[in-house]
Amino acid sequence: MSLRTDLGRAKGLGSAKDGVSHWRLQRLTAxxxxxxxxxxxxxxxxxxxxxHAEIVAWVSAPHVTVLLIALSIVLFWHLQLGLQVVIExxxxxxxxxxALQVLLRIGAGLGALIAIVSVLKISLSLG
Amino acid sequence: MSNRPLSPHLQIYRLPLxxxxxxxxxxxxxxxxxxxxxxxxxLCAVASGPEAYAxxxxxxxxxxxxxxxxxxxxxxxxHLCNGVRHLAWDGGYGFELPQAxxxxxxxxAISTVLTLLVWGFVAAAPGGAA
Numbered sequence: 001m002s003l004r005t006d007l008g009r010a011k012g013l014g015s016a017k018d019g020v021s022h023w024r025l026q027r028l029t030a031x032x033x034x035x036x037x038x039x040x041x042x043x044x045x046x047x048x049x050x051x052h053a054e055i056v057a058w059v060s061a062p063h064v065t066v067l068l069i070a071l072s073i074v075l076f077w078h079l080q081l082g083l084q085v086v087i088e089x090x091x092x093x094x095x096x097x098x099a100l101q102v103l104l105r106i107g108a109g110l111g112a113l114i115a116i117v118s119v120l121k122i123s124l125s126l127g
Numbered sequence: 128m129s130n131r132p133l134s135p136h137l138q139i140y141r142l143p144l145x146x147x148x149x150x151x152x153x154x155x156x157x158x159x160x161x162x163x164x165x166x167x168x169x170l171c172a173v174a175s176g177p178e179a180y181a182x183x184x185x186x187x188x189x190x191x192x193x194x195x196x197x198x199x200x201x202x203x204x205x206h207l208c209n210g211v212r213h214l215a216w217d218g219g220y221g222f223e224l225p226q227a228x229x230x231x232x233x234x235x236a237i238s239t240v241l242t243l244l245v246w247g248f249v250a251a252a253p254g255g256a257a
Contacts, residue, residue, distance in 0.1 A: 027214065027217060030210050030213075030214060031214065033207075033210075034207065034210070034211065037203070037207065038207070041200075041203065041245070045245065045248055045249070048249065048252075049252060049253075052173070052176070052177040052180040052181070053177075055173050055180070056173070059173070075163065076163070079159075079160045079163060082156050082160070083156075083157065083160055086153060086156070086157060111163055111167060114167050114170070114171065115166070115167060115170055117174075118167075118170040118171055118173070118174040119170065119174075121174040122170075122173055122174050
């Protein structure tokens with residue numbers, strides 16, 4: 001006979017209860033990426049064959065610096081949310097799935113940080 | 128349990144267009160995720176200085192890389208257009224079958240046209256194809 005109460009046994013079971021927040025964040029980041037990514041691709045079309053100095057001047061414009069950092073955050077956030085679901089759907093070995101999910105978060109976090117630091121390094125190099 | 132039939136049987140069942148678009152959304156998402164590595168490489172090259180940038184430009188100028196970039200451009204516009212389609216569904220719009228098929232054809236057409244426009248612009252630029 002267990003002395004645990006019904007509530008004690010039920011606690012911690014069931015869903016993780018953060019599904020709605022994941023769903024909502026995926027849509028919010030998607031919505032933000034519509035203008036941000038379109039702006040970025042159109043901008044790339046203007047600078048794709050530019051010299052290094054021209055690229056640095058472009059990145060260093062304050063509004064470009066801000067938008068590039070915003071894009072870095074939202075892009076890698078959206079990437080993490082999306083690939084998380086792909087891994088959940090197709091990888092069914094528990095330890096392997098957990099390992100991939102951890103690697104994904106490390107990768108997405110590092111990706112965002114590398115992008116942000118690069119943008120800041122370029123932007124601040126002009127002094 | 129292991130002998131239960133799979134449904135739909137993917138080798139027999141002909142996938143409807145809307146289903147193909149759904150799985151393509153996921154595949155392009157993964158492909159775009161891999162593409163962020165190229166983006167990071169380019170950004171790091173710019174941040175490292177003119178020599179690294181010149182080296183990156185010559186790598187990106189290789190035919191095989193341009194071919195991947197072309198595929199990436201289509202994947203980007205497809206994921207963008209189909210993502211907007213999904214956002215409309217999330218808002219409760221366009222669920223009727225004729226609407227779903229119309230938006231499916233629209234997504235395919237718009238993403239293909241935008242991809243060709245981008246690469247037409249690149250090819251027509253003074254420096255030639257980037």
